[in-house]
Amino acid sequence: MFSIESHHIAASSTAETTERLQSLLASHDRQFLIGFCEAALLKALPNDLSRTSPCLLASSCLGSANEHQLSLQQHSISVLRFTDKAGFYGVASSQEATDVRAAAAKTLLSAMEKSGRGHLSPQLIWCFQTPGQEEQVLLGIQDIVGTKVPVFGGSSADNSIEGQWGLHDGSQKLAQGFIIAVLYPSVPVLGYFGSGYxxxxxxxxxxxxxxxxxxxxxxxxxxxxxxxxxxxxxxxxxxxxxxxxxxxxxxxxxxxxxxxxxxxxxxxxxxxxxxxxxxxxxxxxxxxxxxxxGSTMQLIERGPQVIRTARDIAKLRGMLSLEGAIIIFCGGCMLAIQTAMAEVQAAMAAELPNLPFIMGFTFGEQGTFSDGESRHGNLMISCTLFGGDRET
Structure with missing residues (x-):
């Protein structure tokens, strides 16, 4: 049985949010956890956040969102919890700053081994990294699996472009580096990557x-x-x-x-x-x-448009139902339309009725175009959809 749950926690202090997050994690038996966390909160999280399940978090500009709530200028975190007893997931990280390409290849192999699927190519590769390493991380991944395995992800962000971003792999925080996750879900998965300009x-x-x-x-x-x-x-x-x-x-x-x-x-x-x-x-x-x-209106409208396009592609590929989504929204675009982001979040939720999702605001975006090649860009948006076994 495959299921996804989203959780959004926001509070006035890092201590309160951290306490609520740890209570949430302790109360659930999860198989895979992915999320976005406001930068100051991420730095306050304990290192031993998730010892038993693959986990990856990236800091997000100003805050994050799920299908119910958007929090900006607060200590917030949004996480997506996967329960998938028939699926396989693996996460590995690196703080290498010199030969990033070689380190990315090695880290991908480590994630694949941890998943329990050996060297079988995953359905989806997800990567979080600190800004500046993105192209080399992609090249290292493609050195191992080629260019046809879809790679999605985002670059960690802070609130004022001062380099205060970070990552968390469940057992340690990284001020610089990257995390690679390999996903072999028991349901179909696809992603759409676009610009809106x-x-x-x-x-x-x-x-x-x-x-x-x-x-x-x-x-x-x-x-x-x-x-x-x-x-x-x-x-x-x-x-x-x-x-x-x-x-x-x-x-x-x-x-x-x-x-x-x-x-x-x-x-x-x-x-x-x-x-x-x-x-x-x-x-x-x-x-x-x-x-x-681009224009303000284009940036406001592009999120729902990307979701609609992703859903259209899902139907064409025979995905009869959807279980949840991960949305990457450029932090620079979010800042440009910050006062309208509640409207954007509500419009996205309307496009994914009754479906859990999380959304983070990144300083770089990775995704796969319709030509099948994964790339790194800026001011982009992506929607990754996970299917199910029932018709909606």
Whole structure:
């Protein structure tokens, strides 16, 4: 029998929330636990949070949500508890900061061994990591299982982009690193990954980049090109310094499909300095970059739209019932529409009637596009659905 329960705890102090969480965990026999936790609360959690069941938590910007409640500016945690006696789950973590790709491959193998399924490819791989390691973690995972096993997840976040994010693997807290979970549920699972932004006709080619520092587009300083594009769309120019908020509605996009519905992989500019832009994801020489465009209303509407699309895909694949969902919502987008997030949460709950789900607000998103390849992007959203054995 497969079942999912969501739990949301919010209180005015970390001590009270921690006490309520520990009481909840002690009262349930669970097989797999995944959740999102406000950053200060995560740091206050004990190391020995879950000794008997696979568990992974990521810090989330300002708070978290489930199908019943959204909590922002509170010490909140949202967890999804799986009971699946016919399924298999494994979790492993690493704090490696040098050869992340090799460490990710090793960590994935460890999670697979812990699941009890050996080296059998999982139905789904879930990863949480601190910002900056995402592409290397994905490459390490794909070194082991190839590119066709779906990988979903998110990058941990804090409340003010000060690096106070963290992770918890059930037995220890990680200030930096990553956690990989392998899922072999006894029910079908699928995920949908999208952006909710529109592609503009403004584009250029990457001519110089170092890591995540975009230096030149079409042989010109990156900031000059981006500001020229923004001016054409009626936006003010970006100035040196933190540009996260200013660039949320005009991120950089790479087109991953030329079909009727373009698949946009977004990169969020974080800092501008000396003609360069520091991004929250990698771009590479020769890639074509577009300026994408979004609006407050688009960000409000995209969450329910992503869920509807995921449900449509589930029906096409013969998933007659749904048991629950994990939703990743970009923290930068959440901050841009913070006053409307209660409306967004309610609309998502309406799209998943009577189904448990949790939602976290991340500083980077990982997911699988319809072409079957998993990627890391920014300002993205994902919905991962778990099926059941009864018709809804």
């Amino acid at each position: 529109e592609l503009t006709e403004l584009s250029g080619s990457v001519t110089k980049v170092t890591g995540r520092k975009l230096q030149e587009i079409d042989g010109q300083p990156a900031i000059d090109v981006i500001n020229r594009w923004r001016t054409q769309l009626g936006h003010p120019m970006l100035e040196d310094g933190n540009v996260l908020a200013a660039s949320t509605m005009t991120p950089i996009a790479r087109l991953k499909s030329s079909g009727d519905i373009p698949l946009l992989l977004l990169s969020h500019p974080a800092m501008a300095s000396g003609g360069c832009l520091d991004l929250f994801s990698e771009v590479h020489p020769g890639e074509t970059l577009h300026l994408a465009s």
